[in-house]
Amino acid sequence: MEQIKTNKFKKACNLLADNSCLFRAIIATIFQTITMARAGFRIALLQLKVGANKQQNIENALTKIRSAVTDKGARIVALPECFNSPYGTQHFPAYAEEIPTGETSRSLAAIAKELGIYLIGGTIPERCATDSKLYNTCTVWSPEGALMATYRKIHLFDINIPGGITFRESDVLTGGSDLATVAIEGAKIGIGICYDIRFDELARLYRNQGCDMLIYPGAFNMKTGPLHWELLARGRANDTQSYVATISPARDASAGYVAWGHSMVVDPWAKVVAEANETEDTVVADVNLATVDEVRAQIPIFSQRRTDLYTTNAVEK
Numbered sequence: 001m002e003q004i005k006t007n008k009f010k011k012a013c014n015l016l017a018d019n020s021c022l023f024r025a026i027i028a029t030i031f032q033t034i035t036m037a038r039a040g041f042r043i044a045l046l047q048l049k050v051g052a053n054k055q056q057n058i059e060n061a062l063t064k065i066r067s068a069v070t071d072k073g074a075r076i077v078a079l080p081e082c083f084n085s086p087y088g089t090q091h092f093p094a095y096a097e098e099i100p101t102g103e104t105s106r107s108l109a110a111i112a113k114e115l116g117i118y119l120i121g122g123t124i125p126e127r128c129a130t131d132s133k134l135y136n137t138c139t140v141w142s143p144e145g146a147l148m149a150t151y152r153k154i155h156l157f158d159i160n161i162p163g164g165i166t167f168r169e170s171d172v173l174t175g176g177s178d179l180a181t182v183a184i185e186g187a188k189i190g191i192g193i194c195y196d197i198r199f200d201e202l203a204r205l206y207r208n209q210g211c212d213m214l215i216y217p218g219a220f221n222m223k224t225g226p227l228h229w230e231l232l233a234r235g236r237a238n239d240t241q242s243y244v245a246t247i248s249p250a251r252d253a254s255a256g257y258v259a260w261g262h263s264m265v266v267d268p269w270a271k272v273v274a275e276a277n278e279t280e281d282t283v284v285a286d287v288n289l290a291t292v293d294e295v296r297a298q299i300p301i302f303s304q305r306r307t308d309l310y311t312t313n314a315v316e317k
């Protein structure tokens with residue numbers, strides 16, 4: 001179908017352009033623009049070990065970021081959820097910092113600038129400067145060390161699985177109310193955090209905004225991890241025909257909250273293209289934006305939705 005269109009277009013161009021060199025050049029330029037494949041970038045996901053020592057957690061992140069860039073050539077580096085603090089409501093107040101003045105923000109800004117990379121700064125417990133409320137927050141840093149975006153986890157992790165796991169983030173955290181996207185290397189990237197990945201509506205809103213990739217720092221556990229981690233990452237990739245990256249801390253069996261690990265990159269076909277196991281590791285993948293365009297052209301569900309019958313739209317605040 002695409003090929004037939006292209007041939008017809010070429011024929012039409014030749015016919016029209018026969019008389020004029022200039023005209024031919026213009027047509028060639030237009031044709032090139034239409035058919036030009038989008039490029040991409042290399043991303044590294046850092047599945048970091050996280051312990052009780054905040055300074056050590058930050059130092060470890062900086063070392064692994066440096067190696068992901070110098071040894072593996074990453075252009076974008078993404079960190080896990082809660083990488084400077086053990087994950088647990090009892091820990092958040094003590095580890096929380098203001099953004100961007102806290103020590104974690106300052107370290108991330110400096111390394112992004114030093115290496116000239118984009119840095120998706122996982123999440124940290126954030127203390128809001130104006131009202132002292134706590135949030136679970138992701139920061140994104142530019143190659144100049146500037147804060148490009150902050151995203152506060154929208155859906156708080158409150159679950160109760162008797163005999164499995166009970167957790168109530170809402171005991172200490174407040175939920176955010178804003179989506180966050182960043183434009184990086186020709187891609188538009190939407191940010192979510194962990195439990196947010198269960199809400200396909202959020203992914204849908206990002207797709208509506210034209211995102212090519214969704215990045216979710218997250219820490220699933222030994223109950224929900226094996227059941228849902230890959231399912232949800234592939235689910236969101238399938239629904240939105242986007243790349244999806246999930247970044248977990250490494251598993252520490254002695255921790256209060258034991259993370260599943262398995263950080264991964266899923267492509268717009270919903271295929272897992274790179275994945276860690278549970279150990280501390282760096283997952284590297286080449287994100288190819290032409291693949292996003294290819295999947296969307298070949299299975300055009302976005303334009304085939306019956307928006308006369310159903311829609312998912314952002315609510316005006």
Ligand SMILES: *[C@@H]1O[C@H](CO)[C@@H](O)[C@H](O)[C@H]1NC(C)=O
Nearest residue numbers: 234235236237238239240301
């Ligand atoms: C894949 O995405 C399509 C389009 O949004 C959706 O209808 C379908 O239910 C999804 N399949 C799975 C297995 O999630």
Ligand SMILES: *[C@@H]1O[C@H](CO)[C@@H](O)[C@H](O)[C@H]1NC(C)=O
Nearest residue numbers: 275276277278279280281282
């Ligand atoms: C887990 O991944 C690490 C790092 O890639 C590797 O060295 C190790 O062999 C893997 N473990 C298993 C059980 O596959």
